[in-house]
Amino acid sequence: MPMLDPDILARVQFAFTISFHIIFPSFTIGLASFLFVLEALWLRTRDEAYLALYKFWVKIFALAFGMGVVSGIVMSYQFGTNWGPFSEFTGGVLGPLLAYEVLSAFFLEAGFLGIMLFGLNRVGPKLHFTATTMVAIGTLFSAFWILSANSWMQTPTGYIIENGRAVVQSWWDVVFNPSFPYRLVHMVLAAYLTTSLVVGAVGAWHLLRDRENRAARIMFSMAMWMAAIVAPIQIVAGDIHGLNTLEHQPAKVAAMEGHFETQNGAPLILFGWPDMDAEATKYALEIPKLGSMILTHDWDGKIVGLKDFAPEDRPNATIVFWTFRIMVGLGVLMALLGFASLIARWRKSLYSGKWLHRFALIMGPSGFVAILAGWFTTEIGRQPWVVYGLMRTSEAGSPVAPAAIAGSLVAFVIVYAIVFGVGTAYIIRAMNTDPRFAHTPKGEVLRAGSRPVSDPTITPAGE
Template sequence: MFGFTALELARIQFAFTISFHILFPAVTIGLASFLAVLELSWLRTRRTVYVDLYHFWLKIFAVMFGMGVVSGIVMAYQIGTNWSAMSEFAGSIMGPVLAYEVLTAFFLEAGFLGVMLFGWTRVGPHLHFVATCMVAVGTLISATWILAANSWMQTPRGFAIEGGRMVPADWLAIVFNPSFPYRLMHMVVAAYLATALIVGATAAWQLLRGRDSPAVRKMLSMAMWLIVLAAPVQAVIGDFHGLNTLEHQPAKVAAMEGHWQNRPGEAVPLLLFGIPDMAAEQTRYAVGIPHLGSLILTHSWSGQIPGLKEFAPEDRPNSLIVFWSFRLMVGLGLLMIALGAWSVLMRRRGRIFTARPFLRAALWMGPAGLVAILAGWVTTEVGRQPWVVYGVLRTADAVSPHSAGTLALTLGLFVVAYFFVFGAGTAYVLRLMKKGPQAFALHRATEGGPGETRTPMRPLSAADVGNDDDGTGTGSDGANRRDGD
């Protein structure tokens, strides 16, 4: 297919499917915690605005959770079908870690998800809050195990090789490998930021359409506060993560910086622009700031990092991809910090809900968190190459013996199926966001019938909208009448 080898097609297929999958868990991690905060706020204040927001985002969470489960199952099967050599070599370590994620996190989420979705009028408010918290905790435990497995592949520890296979020697060293704490914190905060940006963009869209209500204002306010707090924290975590990567994967950092070689006594510049040329072993059209690379990467004015030429050509990551994916991630992170600072300025001036340039910026920044997550994962995974288990198992030795034609066919089928299934799911979620939060009746009648207590609340019924796109529906206005703030 277009001259790609079987190995390249296997990598493209895995990259395609995991890029779809990672977006859904990222949003559900953030939304689950957001829902727990909303329900706690309602229990403490009894303000109906929190109830309206809870049930609005609960519907979106349910759809995203379902799409995450479906796409995650594909990932598990693909490891066995396309990367069977890796499964045979490292399966005794990877298998149990991934199984722990199912046995702990997924079972916890699945056990309480039904109460969370359908138990609002069937269990007490405090028990329902416990169910929401358990789902939120489950998403974080899931992230912990997945990041433990992936981090071990980046910085493998606690293993021995017996009979040509990796076997566990120290499970604590395997799980708590050197890069695990930094990567876990980086991913969880990224999930919170991505969710906050989506929530803020949804509120901004409603306000730009003239749908001003207490629920929409509360949604925007909470999202902006989280961005203000989390975006700078993420920058600090990223700095620690970078230092850890420099220690354990120096070739990845060299590729990220497009840095080829050191000259005696010369500091490393921070390249703002450049086109790394792997064949010529140089970064063309480089535009940099002297000494800033040393200051950021080594925390010293004239510190040096290993250049790509210090590594054998077959051990170098593709600097062109990693260089730009890293800058995309960092650039979006800086825009998040700027958006948070802008929101503080608008809040102090009393215009956070009315300043249209700010609202347009919040709207356009909606997908930025998800794009930054994808760019970060591209940096991480492409930067690990040519290793699938860093320094131990090469990617070329981990792939299954399939033909290029077979992989091209399955890749094409994945592309069609994913864009159809997940495209429809994403369109539905956007439709829910477009509708906006509606008033939720705290005390329903008990006669049964559609929408009544005896009929389970169906997440997919939420988008059965009428002609209320002009903003004159009773949902937001109802929230306004009942809450009065």
């Protein structure tokens, strides 16, 4: 049976563990920067509402960071157990990149995380703010090195092959490989959008319960500003990233767009069912020539179809076509939410419009779904290569018995369901608590200056 194939089982296991792992760093990257902004606003204004929000979100950050670390450690073991030939071939390139991530990012985060979590009343506000800043910078460094390593697998440069192994010839070309700048920008913006949607959903939830909740107003306002600004930028960044992918991985783009035939003036296929056996996209709903315009910025631009590639070199268009559309569709909804918030802000109904609050609440988890859909598009679209053009996935696996991989996969599913289920439940419970009481004993009303936070005459910064 195909599902008992060790290569497929190893890929499913890695996909499962990395899917759990990626949602936590993507959240903590944006949340660390949000905490940096909150503490900076508190230091500048001495408004206790910002400090309350900082303490509200830092607990959530700590748990998400911890789950990200645990899931990352577990994932890394698979390189040695299931992907030995891959590790041997790429170790001289990817090993140092991952080591740089640990030395420059993880140590920075871990070194200052304790001060960030427990040191506010021990080291003073300015040193504590320095710790928060270092953690935020560390998360960005982590994204830098991880995206550099993964991008090298997509567009490998700066290497030579010696004795069957990739050996670095130019570290500059390895780190700053052709797809890296585009993928780094796209991922960091996705992380910021993901965090803003979660923060906005939590703010919306508390506003639906009490629209005079000032702490909820502040976080909702800041989140909607971020969505309104970043979502359109992400659409532009995604377009530029797509042009880079078209240049270096045309088969991936053909699969994403559902094009099997090479043609000038290719249509944009909105929906359809790419059939790999029939080599055609069935039931296609198309807009003439728009596909060429988007991909080449020319109405009659040439788009290479999957038939121009050998069957063994084609990615699975059926999957990639739909994961790409899930990502794009959610991106459009994010931009729509940001635009709706601007209209509500202009109409002075940002805190009273329940329709907007419900929309934001529904969109809360959409950033995670979009990131996973985008990640599947990138990774499945690279197939059948694990290192594009150099090493096939079928060549990268270790000779492990299918039963052993299947057994460990079942164990992962059970343990992850328990551990991360409990952790996620705790995070949701923490989000459900009233942020106004994060900095005060329960039962007291947090005040800004001499006025309570529930005073509707107080205007949060950023409104």
